[in-house]
Amino acid sequence: MTTGQLIFACLAGxxxxxxxxxxxxxxxxxxxxxxxxxxxAYYGWYTVIGMTLPAIGxxxxxSILHLTGLYSVPASMxxxxxxxxxxxxxxxxxxxxxxxxxxxxxxxxxxHWLLIAASLVSILTTLGIVLSVLFEAMQFFKMVGFWNFxxxxxxxxxxxxxxxAGRGVEGVAEAKFGSLPIFAGTFMITAIAMxxxxxxGLFSAIYMSEYxxxxxxxxxxxxxxxxxxxxxxxxxxFAAITVSPxxxxxxxxxxxxxEYTNALTPGLVMGVMIIPFISSLSDDVINxxxxxxxxxxxxxxxxxxxxxxxxxxxxxxxxxxxASLLAISRAVGETMIVVMxxxxxxxxxxxxxxxxxxVTVRIVDALTGDQAFDSPLxxxxxxxxxVLLLLTLMLNLISISVIRRFREKYE
Amino acid sequence: MSSRxxxxxxxxxxxxxxxxxxxxxxGSIAIALLFLALFFADLIGKGYSAFVQAExxxxxxxxxxxxxxxxxxxxxxxMRKIVSRxxxxxxxxHLEDHPELVGTQEAKWVVAISxxxxxxxxRPHKLKPKYRKLVDELKAEGKLRLAFNSYLFTRxxxxxxELAGIKxxxxxxxxxxxxxxxxxxxxxxxxxxxxxxxxxDNRFIRMIEVNxxxxxxxxxxxxxxxxxxxxxxxxxxxxxxxxxxxLTLSLMTLPVIIISARVALESVPESIREAAFGVGSSPxxxxxxxxxxxxMPGILTGSIIGLARAMGETAPLIIVGxxxxxxxxxxxxxxxxxxxxxxxxxxAGEPMRAYAERTAAGILILLVVMICxxxxxxWLRKRYERRW
Numbered sequence: 001m002t003t004g005q006l007i008f009a010c011l012a013g014x015x016x017x018x019x020x021x022x023x024x025x026x027x028x029x030x031x032x033x034x035x036x037x038x039x040x041a042y043y044g045w046y047t048v049i050g051m052t053l054p055a056i057g058x059x060x061x062x063s064i065l066h067l068t069g070l071y072s073v074p075a076s077m078x079x080x081x082x083x084x085x086x087x088x089x090x091x092x093x094x095x096x097x098x099x100x101x102x103x104x105x106x107x108x109x110x111x112h113w114l115l116i117a118a119s120l121v122s123i124l125t126t127l128g129i130v131l132s133v134l135f136e137a138m139q140f141f142k143m144v145g146f147w148n149f150x151x152x153x154x155x156x157x158x159x160x161x162x163x164x165a166g167r168g169v170e171g172v173a174e175a176k177f178g179s180l181p182i183f184a185g186t187f188m189i190t191a192i193a194m195x196x197x198x199x200x201g202l203f204s205a206i207y208m209s210e211y212x213x214x215x216x217x218x219x220x221x222x223x224x225x226x227x228x229x230x231x232x233x234x235x236x237x238f239a240a241i242t243v244s245p246x247x248x249x250x251x252x253x254x255x256x257x258x259e260y261t262n263a264l265t266p267g268l269v270m271g272v273m274i275i276p277f278i279s280s281l282s283d284d285v286i287n288x289x290x291x292x293x294x295x296x297x298x299x300x301x302x303x304x305x306x307x308x309x310x311x312x313x314x315x316x317x318x319x320x321x322x323a324s325l326l327a328i329s330r331a332v333g334e335t336m337i338v339v340m341x342x343x344x345x346x347x348x349x350x351x352x353x354x355x356x357x358x359v360t361v362r363i364v365d366a367l368t369g370d371q372a373f374d375s376p377l378x379x380x381x382x383x384x385x386x387v388l389l390l391l392t393l394m395l396n397l398i399s400i401s402v403i404r405r406f407r408e409k410y411e
Numbered sequence: 412m413s414s415r416x417x418x419x420x421x422x423x424x425x426x427x428x429x430x431x432x433x434x435x436x437x438g439s440i441a442i443a444l445l446f447l448a449l450f451f452a453d454l455i456g457k458g459y460s461a462f463v464q465a466e467x468x469x470x471x472x473x474x475x476x477x478x479x480x481x482x483x484x485x486x487x488x489x490m491r492k493i494v495s496r497x498x499x500x501x502x503x504x505h506l507e508d509h510p511e512l513v514g515t516q517e518a519k520w521v522v523a524i525s526x527x528x529x530x531x532x533x534r535p536h537k538l539k540p541k542y543r544k545l546v547d548e549l550k551a552e553g554k555l556r557l558a559f560n561s562y563l564f565t566r567x568x569x570x571x572x573e574l575a576g577i578k579x580x581x582x583x584x585x586x587x588x589x590x591x592x593x594x595x596x597x598x599x600x601x602x603x604x605x606x607x608x609x610x611x612d613n614r615f616i617r618m619i620e621v622n623x624x625x626x627x628x629x630x631x632x633x634x635x636x637x638x639x640x641x642x643x644x645x646x647x648x649x650x651x652x653x654x655x656x657x658l659t660l661s662l663m664t665l666p667v668i669i670i671s672a673r674v675a676l677e678s679v680p681e682s683i684r685e686a687a688f689g690v691g692s693s694p695x696x697x698x699x700x701x702x703x704x705x706x707m708p709g710i711l712t713g714s715i716i717g718l719a720r721a722m723g724e725t726a727p728l729i730i731v732g733x734x735x736x737x738x739x740x741x742x743x744x745x746x747x748x749x750x751x752x753x754x755x756x757x758x759a760g761e762p763m764r765a766y767a768e769r770t771a772a773g774i775l776i777l778l779v780v781m782i783c784x785x786x787x788x789x790w791l792r793k794r795y796e797r798r799w
Contacts, residue, residue, distance in 0.1 A: 067646060108695045115609060118601035122623050122669065125662045129633055132640030200439040207436035224443055229785060231723025233752045234454075234774050237759045241767060242453050272446050279443075303425055305432035326628060333630020335726035340759060360632050360726070367639065367730050385636045389629070396628040400621065 021047045021090055028097045038104035046103040049110050050093025055086040133389055136382030143376050144177045149383060152178015155346040157366075157377045177380055179387070181346035185356030189267045189338060190331040192352060196271025197331075198324055201278025208279070209286040210308055221280070228276040236340030239269040244341055251353055261343035261355035270337050274327050281326065285319025285403075286312060288410050318406040322399035329395035333388060335360040359384045454778075458771030464560035464573065465528040466520040467549060469494055471502075473515050478506040486521075493542055495522045497571040522562065523555070525572040525765035531557060535764050563772060567738040568754065572765035575758070577773055579740040583653055583733070583748035584722065590657025590744060591664055591721050596714055598661075599668030603710075606669070607676040608698050627666035634663045635730025643731060651732035651747035659727050664717045671713020675706040708795030715788040719781050725752040751777050 025047030026040035036043070059082050062073045073081075097103070141149060156176040204224065208217050244265040251258035258264070289312050297307040313320070343355025344365060366381035469486050476484045482499045483491055491499075498521055506513055527546055529536035538546070549555040567579030602623075610616045638659035642648045648655040679702050687697040728734075734753045741748040749757075751773060758770040 104693065108693060111695060112609065115601050115605035118598045119605045119610075119619055121598050122602060122626055122665060123619060125637070125665065126622050126626060128641050128662075129629065129637045132637050132644075133633065136640060200442055203436045203439035204443060207433075207440055211433060211436060220440060223447065224440075227443065227447060229719070229723075229781065230450075231725065231752055231777065231781070233723070233725040233756050233759075234778070237755065237770060237774060238450060238453065240759065241457070272443070275443050303429040305429040306425070308432070329628060330630070333632060335630070335632045336756070339726075339729075340756070360630070363632060363636070364726070364729055367635075368734065382636060382640075385633055389633055392628065392630055392633075393625065396625050397621075400624055 018048050018051070021051060021094075024094060025097055028094065029099060029101070029103070032099045034099040036099040037102050038107075042103040042107050043097050043101070045107045046097065046101070047090060047093045049107065050096075051086050051090035053110070054089045055082045058082060058085055129389065133382050133385045136379050137386040139374070140177075140376065140379035140383040143379065144383070149177055149179050151180065152176060153180045153348055154178045155181055155362075157380060175376060177376070177383075179359075179384065181348040182357055182359055182362055182384070183387075184348050185263060185342070185346065186332060186358040186360075188263050188352060188356055189270065189342060189358055190328060192264060192267025193270040193274060193331045194324070194328060196268055197274035197278050197327060200271075201275045201327075202282055202320065204275065204279040205282035205286055206308060206313075209283050210304065210312070221283075224276040224279055226276075227272065228280075230273070232273070232334065232336035233340070235269050235273055236336040236338075239265050239337055239341035243269055247353075256353060258353035259343070259355045261341070261345075262353045263342060263356040264352040266338045266341040267352065269341065270331055270334055273334070273337070274331060277330060278323055278327050281323035282316070282320050285316045285323070285406065288319070288407065289315045290410055315410075318402050322402035322406065325395045325399035325402075329392040329399075332395075333360065333392050335364060339364050359388050363388075454771050454774055457768065458773075458775045460532045460534075461563060461768040461772035462560050463557040464562065465523040465531050466556055466558045467494055467523045467527075468518055468554040468556075469521045471517045471519050471521070473502075473506055473512045473517070475513060477502055478510075478513055479503070489545060493523055493527050493546065495524050495571060495573045497569060497574040498522050520556070520558065522573050525763065527555075528573060529765055529768075531555070532768075534768070563769065567740060568736055568749070568757070569738060572761075572763055572769060575766070575769055577751060577754060577776065579737045580749050580751045580754035580773075582740040583656075583737065584750040586653035586741065586744055586748060587656045587660060587728075587733075587750055588718060588722060590653060591661045592714075592718060594658065594661035595664045595668055595717070599665050599714070600672050600710060602665075602669045603672030603676060604698060604703070607673050608702065609694065623666050623669055627670060630726075631663055631724055632726040632730060634659055635727030637662065638727060638731040649745050649747075651735045651749075653741060653744040653746070653748040655731045656728050656733050656748070656750065657744070659731055660721045660724060663724065663727060664721045667717035667720065668710075668714050671717070672706070672710045675709025675713065676702060678709065679705045705797075708791055712788045712792045715784055715791070719784040719788070722750075722784070723752055723777065723781060725750075725756055728753050729756065 022044035024044075026044035029036045029038075029040055029043035059078065062078050065071045066073065154176040155178055204220075208220055212220060244260050244262070247262060247265050247268075248258045248260060251262075293311055293315060294307055297311040298304075302310070338358045338361050342361055343357050344361065345355055345357060346362075347354055347356045349356065363381040363384050366377050366384075369377070467490070469490050471485050474484060480503050482502045483496075485499055485502050486494055526536045526538040527542070530538045530543060530546060531550070546555060562574055563576045565578055566574055566576030569575040606616065606620065610619075638655055642655045642658050643650050648658065683701050683705065684697050687701045688694075692700065728750055732747075733749050734757055735747045735749060736757075737747060737749045755770055755773045755777065758766045758773065
């Protein structure tokens, strides 16, 4: 019997049982002379909760004990205990039911706690990301040295690859994990993307909020949003197959040499991907600028463009900066476009026509090979991930607070 | 007089600037839309031809040798070079299932190797001149045709491009999306209800809110690292399985669902709640019987958009190993699986040119499904949107 079948059998058995209990609880509350405190359904749910909650709780504790390696409860014992607890819980709940029982209050407070537990999942997710990245990164820094990682200019994990594959050879040059060229590539590609996205996105937003008619706006906005909805892997394919040869040919026509994995291609495509992001956020902040400010300016005889440049944009500037910061954080963390179109070779250069690599490319590269989980190469992915996390977290927090302060100013 | 002319010049300059500014705005939008048009034109141009595939009318000889494993004997020597070897390889098994066929012969439309296919479609190929002539002759005789490519939909991944299809990836995607929905929908809606309807306004709750906004902006690849370290490393969920993919994606989709569900709950007017309280219902009854049903269309819209986004996500799934070579569709959520975007990624990395066409076709299918999902969401919003 496979696990799936087992789960199915349990569910098939449990669901009718739960329903029967529900009915039993509901019926019992109606049997007496007195008017029950709650509606019958609540007594039913009371019974069901009485049966399932203790049993699930025990199973959860046992599995946590098992996973943390503290103590493993034998499976047969656990199943017996859970079944017994369920039966005992159901019996006690059924016994407790009488018309004066405040079943609704019990049920509602249980649901209330369930809701709180659900809200904690998002906190746990953040915690999980931070801890998982931090722990592995610590191991990596212990091996490599934090300072070497941050300031080193050479990234040569190849010998670590041999060691990770179980073929550690003495006398081979030590693996180097200097992340500077990787970050250089990330910033180069991000900068190119921003050079494309910020002007185009901002001007599009200005057009849509200040010039376009309502109807035109109703068409343009969704059309731009389509750009945001396209999966990144599709952009990656487009960049690698279509844009990259175009860039190479364009460079050749100007007498320049470009590699197929140049940094310009993913930068351009990523920029296009981020346009709707900037335009919709800027659109929001531009619309939040009070109409009275525009009217005041126009009444002085300025043209539309002058009003926008000297009144609307300065007022919306904090919001636009925040949007750009969010866009940068997204560009830094973007993976598929660079994995498919940028190079693998860490390269410290100012020339965007050369191949460069990024943080996310190295993370994917380090984790898709057949490597032992504790090899320095695998762990380096978590080291890079930690820096990526801190960077994006910082950008997000700054921009969220800027946006909030901006909104408060005009509301 | 002179001051008036300078005034006029100034005014003309200002109006010129106004025009240029407006032109720049229009130009920006035009660039973005032009890119969109080029993008779709390019993908459709690359991908449409993958929906048909070259087939050859070949004489198949079901001899005993074929049944015993010498599958190449089924066709004559020349045909062997242009009929898909992967297809011929299925013959011994086919004969074992149908022993009555042994010793018979049959003329049958058989899938050709990818080079013939690419040659027929006028794309780059590696077909030798000798076979080019043969192909041209066959075509003149009507023994070669481009027929609907059913393999693309009925087969899993393959090392031979002519036999590669998206079936296992589609099934993997369905598994992963169902799991994502199963985990993220209830938890997301419950969180939204708590934060919007019950939570007190204190520091802890504000921290949860900031945290959710932050999660929505964390790069997706970090969710992959979480899945690798926690779900695979700590909880021991099998690598590459649909389960680990679904868990990872549901954590990623959670903030999207929470945020949109909160907006939907917020838009239900206060008077509904007050009316419910007025007839004596408890806070939970108010939410369950009145607020939630009214907010449901909005919540569904947000959830569909979140799922559509999860459907296109690749990076975290690569990290948790969902780019394995999967020729057969997974039969359970614990088996190694792949998803459509990951399949696109692996095909895009294949050196054989025939895969590029299939990659573009896979992308078109993915985009069509996503457009349908988003269209449904927009339709739902239009249909059930209520102004209070």
